[in-house]
Structures are given as structure tokens and as C-alpha cells.
Amino acid sequence: xxxxxxxxxxxxxxxxxxxxxxxxxxxxxxxxxxxxxxxxxxxxxxxxxxxxxxxxxxxxxxxxxxxxxxxxxxxxxxxxxxxxxxxxxxxxxxxxxxxxxxxxxxxxxxxxxxxxxxxxxxxxxxxxx
Numbered sequence: 001x002x003x004x005x006x007x008x009x010x011x012x013x014x015x016x017x018x019x020x021x022x023x024x025x026x027x028x029x030x031x032x033x034x035x036x037x038x039x040x041x042x043x044x045x046x047x048x049x050x051x052x053x054x055x056x057x058x059x060x061x062x063x064x065x066x067x068x069x070x071x072x073x074x075x076x077x078x079x080x081x082x083x084x085x086x087x088x089x090x091x092x093x094x095x096x097x098x099x100x101x102x103x104x105x106x107x108x109x110x111x112x113x114x115x116x117x118x119x120x121x122x123x124x125x126x127x128x129x
Contacts, residue, residue, distance in 0.1 A: 033098045035067070035090055035120055069121040070114035080111035088127035089113035092120035102127050 027047035031039040034052030043050050067090075089112075090104045096118050104127045107113040113122040 033093050033101075033103050035093060039101070065123050067121045067123060068110065070119060074111070074114040075117070077111075077115075080109065080115060083109055085109045086126045087113050087122040087124060089116060089119035089122045091118045 027042035027044075031041055032049045032052070033039055038053060040050040040052055042048060085108070087107050087110050088102070088104045089107050090102070091098065093103070096103065105116070105119075106126045107116070107119075107122070110122050113119050
């Protein structure tokens with residue numbers, strides 16, 4: 001009788017171990033800041049970061065939120081014209097790790113934004129609050 005109880009106990013333990021190995025993976029609560037300032041978390045069986053939303057698939061995106069990436073030509077030169085047309089210069093996530101939204105700075109115009117080597121692209125208007 002004791003052997004039967006021991007065998008049943010062993011089978012129960014093995015069954016429980018098999019069941020727990022098939023459970024879902026719990027990912028850490030880290031976040032990756034995307035170029036548009038949004039954040040994505042880790043997901044899936046390998047806990048990889050979800051893809052950042054692209055400018056083409058953003059819902060209800062208007063023209064003022066168009067991402068204008070700084071070119072090498074725009075980064076050259078010593079001076080910018082002093083015209084006030086505020087833009088939001090979004091920082092390059094490969095160079096700057098932001099803690100809070102927005103990961104950006106308001107510049108007086110696109111020339112000044114692209115002369116800042118931390119800026120990846122700019123959008124029209126002042127940065128969101």
C-alpha cells in the first residue's frame with residue numbers, strides 16, 4: 001500500500017512539473033522608446049521588443065506629424081537663418097536613452113534642429129507637452 005501511495009505521489013509530481021513547463025513566459029517590464037516618442041514593451045515567447053509604429057501606419061496622422069529626417073547636407077554648414085518656424089527635433093534613440101515622453105526638444109527652425117547631432121528627425125510645430 002505504501003508503494004502504491006509513493007508511486008501515485010511521484011506520478012503527481014511529474015505531472016505537475018510537465019504542466020508548469022508549458023506555461024507562458026513572463027517578460028520584464030522594460031520599454032523601448034521609438035523615434036516618434038512612443039514606447040513599446042517586450043512580448044512573445046522570446047521576450048523581444050514589439051516593433052515601433054511606422055509613420056505610414058499611424059492612425060489619423062496629419063501632415064504636421066510628418067517625420068522629416070535630417071540629411072548629411074542639412075547637418076553641414078556653420079550658420080542657420082534666424083527665422084522662427086518652430087519644429088520638434090526628435091532625438092535618435094540609438095544615441096539618447098530617454099526616460100519620459102517626449103524624447104525631443106523644440107527648435108526655432110529645422111536648420112537648428114538638424115545641426116544638433118542628437119536629433120534624428122523633426123516634425124512641424126513645438127514639441128508635445
